Amino acid sequence: MTNVLAQPVTALLGRARRRWIVLAVAALLALAAIYVAAVLTPLGQQLENAALRGADQQAAETFREASERLGLITVWSLAAATLAVGAIGLLRRKPLLAAVAVGVIVVGQIVTQTLKRFVLPRPELVEVVGDYTGNSFPSGHTTIAMTVLVAVILVVPFRFRGLALLVVMTWATSIGAYTIAAKWHRLSDTLGADMVALGLGCVAALVLVRTGRVVIVDEKRRLRVVYVVLIGGLGLLTLGLGLVLGWSAFAFDITDPTIEWNAYLAAAALASAGSIGTALVYWWSWRRLEAA
Numbered sequence: 001m002t003n004v005l006a007q008p009v010t011a012l013l014g015r016a017r018r019r020w021i022v023l024a025v026a027a028l029l030a031l032a033a034i035y036v037a038a039v040l041t042p043l044g045q046q047l048e049n050a051a052l053r054g055a056d057q058q059a060a061e062t063f064r065e066a067s068e069r070l071g072l073i074t075v076w077s078l079a080a081a082t083l084a085v086g087a088i089g090l091l092r093r094k095p096l097l098a099a100v101a102v103g104v105i106v107v108g109q110i111v112t113q114t115l116k117r118f119v120l121p122r123p124e125l126v127e128v129v130g131d132y133t134g135n136s137f138p139s140g141h142t143t144i145a146m147t148v149l150v151a152v153i154l155v156v157p158f159r160f161r162g163l164a165l166l167v168v169m170t171w172a173t174s175i176g177a178y179t180i181a182a183k184w185h186r187l188s189d190t191l192g193a194d195m196v197a198l199g200l201g202c203v204a205a206l207v208l209v210r211t212g213r214v215v216i217v218d219e220k221r222r223l224r225v226v227y228v229v230l231i232g233g234l235g236l237l238t239l240g241l242g243l244v245l246g247w248s249a250f251a252f253d254i255t256d257p258t259i260e261w262n263a264y265l266a267a268a269a270l271a272s273a274g275s276i277g278t279a280l281v282y283w284w285s286w287r288r289l290e291a292a
Contacts, residue, residue, distance in 0.1 A: 012216055012288070017209050019285055020202040027199035031138075031192055035120055038188030039137055042125045047246075047263060048186040049128055050254050054264030055183050057257065066181035073141050073175070081144075082106065085151045092157065097213060097291050100204045101151040108147035108200055112140050112193060138192030139185040142275070145175035146197030149279055154204060158217045158290040162224040169231065169279050176271035180264070187267040194278040201282050208291050215292045228280065235276035242269030 038044035055063075082105050089098025115138060122135035149165070149172040156164045176190030208214050246266035252259050 013209060013214060016214070016285070016289055017206065020205045020209070023281065023285060024199050024202035024206070027195040027202065031195040031199070034188050034191050034195065035137060038186070039120070039122055039135075040125075044188070045126045045128075046254055047249055048188060048267070049126065050249060050260045050263040051180065051187060051267035052183055052264075054257075054260035054262070055181060057261050058181065058264070062181055063183075066178040069178045070141055070175070070182055070184060073144055078105075078109075078144055081148050085148070085155055088155045092155075094213070094292070096211065097155055097208065100207055100291075101155040104151050104154065104197075104200050104204050105144070105147045108143045108196055109140065111196055111200070112138050112143040115192075115196075116140070136185050136189045138196055139176065139179055139189035140193070141179050141184065142176045142190045142193035142271075143196050145172040146194055146275060146278065147200065148172060150197050150201035150204070150282055153283060153286055154201070154208070154291055161286075162227060165279075165283065166227060169276075173272060173275040173279055176275045177268045180268045180271055187271055190271040191274045194274050198278050198282055202285070205285065205291075213291055214289055217288055217290045228283075231276060232280055235273050235280065238269045238276070239273035242266045242273055245269065 038048060082102055085105065086098045086102045089095065089101055092098075116135060120135065120137055122137065149168050152164050152168050153161065176185075176193070179185035179190060180187060205214070243266075245262045248262045249259055249266070254260070254263070
């Protein structure tokens with residue numbers, strides 16, 4: 001049985017607060033760095049345009065599956081997920097927690113759409129063939145998936161967190177790669193969305209710890225360790241694969257069809273690795289802690 005130590009601010013809570021501050025700042029800096037490197041430099045635009053051209057070489061079935069998966073994310077499904085998150089908080093008799101978790105999802109879309117439509121332009125730095133000039137940074141679909149994941153970590157009780165993440169994380173960390181396969185977004189769009197979700201999740205955690213809604217949980221779940229090892233290994237594998245394939249775009253002619261295909265595979269792998277890494281980092285930040 002879970003032994004929740006509802007005690008005042010302790011050394012552990014103090015470390016957690018500092019951890020969330022550091023992660024929030026790091027997410028903001030990473031968001032800016034990704035935008036500058038991928039959108040505001042000719043090389044960044046060339047690499048991501050090559051990945052988009054490479055996506056044209058994939059099987060039609062892959063493209064159709066990606067589009068269908070992304071098509072399931074609608075205004076109505078987003079509303080249903082948001083209501084479900086709020087309902088969990090209310091069923092736990094924690095209205096503030098419900099409001100904060102729902103706020104992560106809602107504010108995530110406000111931030112993403114504002115940045116994409118009004119704040120962050122995409123200058124035409126390279127000559128392109130096709131409709132590759134539109135701004136899509138950050139990805140709204142990836143933000144939805146990752147903020148729902150963050151909200152689940154916040155609102156679900158500690159004893160059910162592993163089971164909930166087993167379901168939600170598998171879905172959420174695949175959306176970034178699907179957006180690239182469907183040619184809806186670029187790699188930088190998905191990584192930027194990851195940072196938006198991570199930053200907002202840390203702000204939400206700071207609000208909860210500031211209001212005394214975070215407690216220490218004295219319980220270990222060995223099966224969670226196994227799952228973390230497996231999903232972490234998958235993340236490292238996809239990261240390594242993405243880096244190896246991505247390096248070929250630097251070493252060879254970026255307009256070569258084979259290199260464009262490698263660039264696409266690298267972008268899809270790195271998108272998955274980025275989402276997995278972001279999810280695991282935020283999950284880790286709540287180690288032995290629960291919003292209560």
